[in-house]
Amino acid sequence: MRNKHPTSPIFESLKSRYVAGAMVLLVSCVIFSWIAYANVSGMLGSVTSNSKYKLQLSSDLSEFTESFYNIEKLLKFSPRISGDIIHKQLQENLSKAEAALKKIEYGHWLVGQKQQKTIIELRSYVSTYRLHVNWLIESSNDAKDGTVQNKSDIDEFVINLRPITGHIWSSIKKLEDELQTLSVIEVSRIDNVRDSFVLALLTGLVLAVCFLMVNFMAINKWVLNPLLSLSKDIEDKSDLKDSSRSAPLEMKALVEAIESRCAKNKERENKLEYQVLHDPLTGLPNRIKLRNELQAAIRNADETGQCFTLLMIDLDRFKEINDTLGHHVGDTVLCEISDRFSGQLSAEDVIARLGGDEFAVLLYDADIEKARGTARNLLKCFKEDLFLGGHRFNIGGSIGMAVYPWHAKNDQELLQRADVAMYFAKRKNFGYAIYDKSEDKHDIRQLGFEVELRDAIENDELMLYYQPKIDVKNKQVISAEALLRWKHAEHGFIPAEEVSLLAEKTGLITPLSKWVVKTSLEQLSSWIKKGIQLPISINLSVWNLQDPSFFSYVENVLKDTHVPSDMITFEITESAVMSDPESALKTLQQLSNLGTNLSIDDYGTGFSSLQYLKIMPIDEIKIDKSFVTDMVNYDNDAVIVRSIIDLSHNLGLKVVAEGVETQDVYDILEILRCDVIQGYHISRPVPSDNLEHWLSLRKNDSIISKANNITYLYN
Known part of the structure; x- marks a missing residue:
């Protein structure tokens, strides 16, 4: 009723x-x-x-x-x-x-x-x-x-x-x-x-x-x-109770009812406006609110002649944490990181969450130097470990910066160019980077590369370069790493990192990886026929480890080329394994049973886990070049390299150090008992014909001294 x-x-x-x-x-x-x-x-x-x-x-x-x-x-x-x-x-x-x-x-x-x-x-x-x-x-x-x-x-x-x-x-x-x-x-x-x-x-x-x-x-x-x-x-907006005008009682009641309704409507409008302009998880302003703030800042800058800076922040390895530990842990990470960011900013600065693991910071009246200082302070937020769900882990980030009016003329351009700088910093592992026009052209150029990359894969227009690895003890070349190169007809050589990133974005990473495996094994088969016994290392991506058909493809190519499986080493990163540990371990175990060798690439920069390191069927660990290159100047890097070498030897694993560019670094690695070195000090990556010529000229007692000259000869 x-x-x-x-x-x-x-x-x-x-x-x-x-x-x-x-x-x-x-x-x-x-x-x-x-x-x-x-x-x-x-x-x-x-x-x-x-x-x-x-x-x-x-x-x-x-x-x-x-x-x-x-x-x-x-x-x-x-x-x-x-x-x-x-x-x-x-x-x-x-x-x-x-x-x-x-x-x-x-x-x-x-x-x-x-x-x-x-x-x-x-x-x-x-x-x-x-x-x-x-x-x-x-x-x-x-x-x-x-x-x-x-x-x-x-x-x-x-x-x-x-x-x-x-x-x-x-x-x-x-x-x-x-x-x-x-x-x-x-x-x-x-x-x-x-x-x-x-x-x-x-x-x-x-x-x-x-x-x-x-x-x-x-x-x-x-x-x-x-x-x-x-x-x-x-x-x-006056109250009839206090009004000097006489009015009927019902009119006063009506005014009170209307004022009450208006107050409730205003409160509801404020809540709706807050929800529209703020992120529901962190409570930070969202993309719409940031655009409004940017437009207001542009108007103020035009009137006063001052500049301001926009910072774009992207978290590293957040997807791994979110997929491995669950979305609830990922949400907690975002809230914790946003609180840390807010603690490093002044009250007048604006921090916003744009979605996913992407944040933005608007610094009023800030030039490049002030923006750099703020970026360094924000990067400090990643040094402290996170303790969530009984787990202890670390998360990183990359920051891109763009300044108005130096780098953009409107809010849309400013967002795009700060984003370009952020991706440049992520690729180069710089931590933060300022917008560079040349890099922007480079990134924009990628938009037209999808069709060309697909055609290059289908028409066999890509090529492989090879960088030799030297045994530290006997100074012998023991293997070479196959590195992808794409010589564009108009833009020249395109870096391998950029090609891989483009392939992942466009869904071409699987056919590209299969092309690399097939071409590498065909080249190794050709060398074997020439009497050159030089094993090859091949890089795999996270998509290869999650592809159920990849193992069968490798097995078939090995049969077709008649290459011994123990002459192949597959290099994988810690991040690739941790994105889906179950699938990755299954694929790695299949490749190990096939007789191939497995190596952890870029060790020390990813999601390190001793537990998985213990159970993975790997044969060697490859130290990331960021620790190797500056170990002469930074004692901490030398300590990290020594710890990784000792840990690997204790686990019965071989150690490879990449990024060796000077004799001093080589000498330190030799003292620390590193097994294998790779880098420009030995040779730059070269085509297969040049590598064959280099191998024919080398002498056991002068390999280090002559390597550099021969390398530059072919570059």
Whole structure:
């Protein structure tokens, strides 16, 4: 059962007033209807109240009609008195006179000119008839020699006809006088009825006008004036309780209700606006709010001539954490990182979450130097480990910076160019980077490379370069790493990192990886036939480890090329394994069972886990070049390299150090008992033909000294 709402005082007041107005209108209609009915009844009564004259007229008409019927009977029995023509004329005039009598009898209500015209017609017919009768009488007196037969019949007709015609004339005269008197009386009464009708009509009109005026004044007093007062109070946002104007109680209640509704609507609008402009997870401004802030900052910068900087921040390895530990842990990470960022910024700076693991910071009145300082402070937020869900892990980030108006002319360009700088910093592992126009062109150029890369894969237009690896102990070349190269017809060589990134974005990473495996094994097969026993290392991506068909493809290519499986080493990163550990371990185990060697690439920069390192079927660890290159200048890097070497040897794994560019670094690695080195100090990556020539020139005792010269010879 539906609950009834409590009756409002406003409703009760308006209801009573409109009921009173309806009652006044109903009473006025009843009075007006009664007056109109009384006057119309008077009019009808005055026209139909001449009963005396009507009775007299009816008697005279009956007598007059009877006289004519006597003449008609007389003619019917005396056709021999006259010829056929006279008889026919008499009969015709008699019929017309009879019709005129009926007109008067049934149309006695006709007055004035119409009744007078009827009487004139009747007298005309009777006069004509009288002429015919007189002619008959005169003809009977003058009849001679048998012109009129049976004279006695004529005499009898004349004797009977004369009293009838005389009576007719006296009846007509009497009828005419009575009708004339009746006409005068009825015309007078109709005039009286007309006057009464006009008076009633005017009275009704006056009453209607008076009612409308009274009703208008009542509405004006009870409705319009209070509503006008209410609208003024609402416009002034004043409270009627404290208003000097007098207003009905219900109007005050209405104002209070409206003010309460407006307050609730305003509160609801504020909540909706907050939800539209803020991230629901972190409570930070979202992309829409940031765009608004950027536009306001641009207007202020144009007016004051100041500059400001936009920072784009992207978290590293967040997807791995989110997919491995669950979305709830990922949400906690985002909230924790956003709190850390906010702690490094001033109150006037704006930090926003753009979606996923991407953040943006707007620094007002900040040039490049101030932006660099802020970027370094934000990067400090990643140094402290995170403890979530019983796990301890570290997360990194990359920052790109763009300055208005130096790097962009509007907010959209500023966002895009800060994004370009951020991806450049991520690729180069710089931590942060400032927008570079040349890099922007490079990135924009990638948009047109998708079709060209697909065609290059299908048409075998890519190539592989090979970088040799040296055994530290015996100075022998023990293997070479296959590195992808794409020589674009227009843009020249495109770096391998860029090609891989483009392939991952466009879904071409699987066919590209298969092309690299097939080409590498074909090259190794060719070397074997030439007597060159040089194993090859091939890089795999996360997509290869998650592809169920990849193992079968490798197995088939090994069979087709007749290459021993132990001459192949697949290099994988820690991040590739941790993105989907179960699938990755299954694929790695299959490749290990096939007889191939497995290596962890870029060790020390990814999601390190000793537990997985213990169970993965790997044969070697490859130290990332970021630790190797500067180990001469930074003792911490040397300590990290020594720790990785010791850990690997304790686990029975071989250690490869990449990024060896100087003899000093080589000497330190030799002291730390590193097994294999790779880098520009040995050789740059070169085509297969150049590598073959390099191998033919090398000598065991001078490999290090000659390697550099030969490398530069082919580059």
